[in-house]
Amino acid sequence: MTGRPRGQSWLAAAMLSPTMIVLALVVFYPLVAAMRESFYTSGQTLDADGFVVEGERFAGLANYAGVAGERFLNAALNTTLFTVVTVGVEVVLGVAMALVMQRAFRGRAILRAGILIPWAVPTAVSGLMWKWIFQADGVANALLGTEILWTADGPWAKLAVVVADVWKTAPFVGLLVLAGLQIIPSEVYEAAKVDGASARQRFRRITLPLVKPALLVAVLFRLMDALRVFDLPYVLVGPRKHSVETLSGLIWDEATRVHYGPASAYGTALFAYIAVIAFVFVKLLGADLLSDVRARRKEARDVG
């Protein structure tokens, strides 16, 4: 691959340009437009002399006033609580599932097809499915012997949403962790066994550190997904429900009621929130992620 770097640059530009055009249209334009929109009001307003003014006007930080409001803070709290609880439970369950699957040899293929089913069920369908399971006269109450109104606006609705999300995504985390486990050479475990390490020691000193990179990537994916959750609470409990309204739900509601200014302000706030979490995550825990990238870069340089 030597000798024609200039020709390769042209070819690379040509091959990448369709992607750049699409991303500019569907990601960067909306991002910039939303940030601009968040400082403007639209629709009819009265000016200082009492005349009706049409069109957009600069509004300063007026749209951001709602960020300190009860509805936004509630949505932010719901989103954060949902993210922390679901990702936490999914990691524990996912690791447990991966450890079980790693030991299984017979029936592994069938198990793998089965474990993909929660992942394949569309979130909207899984929302309806759990809504049915959690009905007042439904099977959950029948099995538990309770009479809880799971899908009505209230604290139980939060639990219903968490259960539905964990069901769908814990197996996905399990698959990613299993892939990480499978690249640990068995000689490492055998050597530890020979040296007299107990099962618990092998798990804590070998499995966890070696599977950490795969686990961190899975957690990062899940964090980003959970922070923008929209469809599950929308279908399972409903739109505009105080106890389960997420930031995405709030933004969607304002946008569809043509309140583009506040919707853009909340959207920008959510974007900033996600960016900060991603940055902190990579900074605090991402030594492995980064070292992986660096190793890859070095490898690329050696090859090139």
Next chain:
Amino acid sequence: MWGRAGMIGIALYCLVPFYWMVVSSFRRTSDIYDVSPLPSPWSVESYDAVFAEGMGFGRALVNSLVVAGTTTAVTLVIGTLAAYALARLRFRGKNVILALVIAVSMFPGALLIVPLLKLFTSIGWINSYQAMIVPSMSFALPLTIWNLTTFFRQLPQELEQAAMIDGCTAFAAFRRVMVPLAAPGIFTTAILAFIATWNEFIIAVTMVNDQDVQTATVRIAQFTGAAKFDTPFGTQMAAGVLVTIPLVLMVMFFQRRIVSGLTAGALK
């Protein structure tokens, strides 16, 4: 012993809620609240109701197929070009573009739909397929590029070098040698992109309110019974089963590929 118990536990965890949806879809409306493990008697009443006139479910399935199919096809063409350039060509700023592609896949859809809703309203795109297809590329394209870049990197370098020594241009080497070799990876990526678009919700529920253009995931969430507050659970479960079956079949046939595709991005 423990391993077997664990495996049965995982299987039950994954399948029991899904099983309950299937069982409920085969009950009669009059005994929909039964909790017996199998329906008695079995009935296809709910399936008849799903395809009853006015429900628009058949139409919604076609709409989903059009939107997911078109998005997948366009994304694959564009994404394959980009992925090859990122995996194999030498140029400046490659890492910046790779980082950008990853960052884009983490953008919240709720932020993107606000200006797009405004834009599509002003150019008359509301209630059209393209209003769902174009924004869906915001998540389908990064997924495609990321997966295919990993895949192209694993192919041996010697092949396109040999083709170029034989007189192929770099692009001809890509088209005649690398694309056919990457066919399995492209196929796997197509499955993942199709499933992601088929399951998409927030764009479809925002850009379309006309029943004739709605996709299946949105349509079934809006099923109502004869009376407004009477939720037709049997019908919803039957529709849910029908929407999920194509995906379950894909999972059954291609599970090995899907798992390798899902985990490739995380490990390499």
